[in-house]
Amino acid sequence: MLIRVVNPNTTASMTESIGRCAREVAGPSTLVEAVNPSMGPASIESHYEESLAVPGLLEQVREGEAGGVDAFVVACFGDPGLDAAREIASGPVLGIAEAAIHAAAMIGRTFGIVTTLGRTTGRAHELVQRYGFADVCVAVRACEIPVLELDDPASDAYGKVVAECREVLALGADAVVLGCAGMADLCHRLSDEIGAPVVDGVSAATVFAESLVRLRLATGKRGEYATPPLKPMAGLLAEFELGARV
């Protein structure tokens, strides 16, 4: 089975770290390919960047689809372009927020989210609502560290994320959801430190995607997620015309 994990930002070191986390949980007969787009923002922490990350994500989904990928993971906590990716993929496409939120709700009565910048908390609330877990999510907290500084020791990301995880637990959460793909490698250490389950969406989405393929469940293509109609695309987006060269 081939799972393509797409980091929708263009930072290759983050893609490598995401790939390591996904491979750690994938089964022995699953091949995980971690990729990022050729175009787009270096990290995604605003609506502008989220929107501009979507063409590059779709480029990677189209390419993967042509290459026989069985399932895709969108490895950014805003789940950018998830619906659009489902329209052009035949297999399952899972977002990491979607996967983490569902996993957290299965292991706790309540959960909280710890994310990067405060400005991304609105999107996290919106996704919790979309997936139907608004009553289960007790808090969305930000550690105020930009995505690309998470792995800089000078940022003390680990200490700040631990502090926010503890706040979330103090507010009554049974589990903590990590609100950024760049936090994936902190997951087990954090869980040991705070004494509560910490859910990383990259690994949750990888295992869920794998399970759906094994269950022979794919994206329903009869309605909203049907392949979009063919039509001309102008200007910089001309290559995104469906039927055009991938």
Ligand code: 2AL
């Ligand atoms: C993210 C993420 O997962 N990747 C990225 O570039 N930005 N999420 C976030 N909350 O900042």
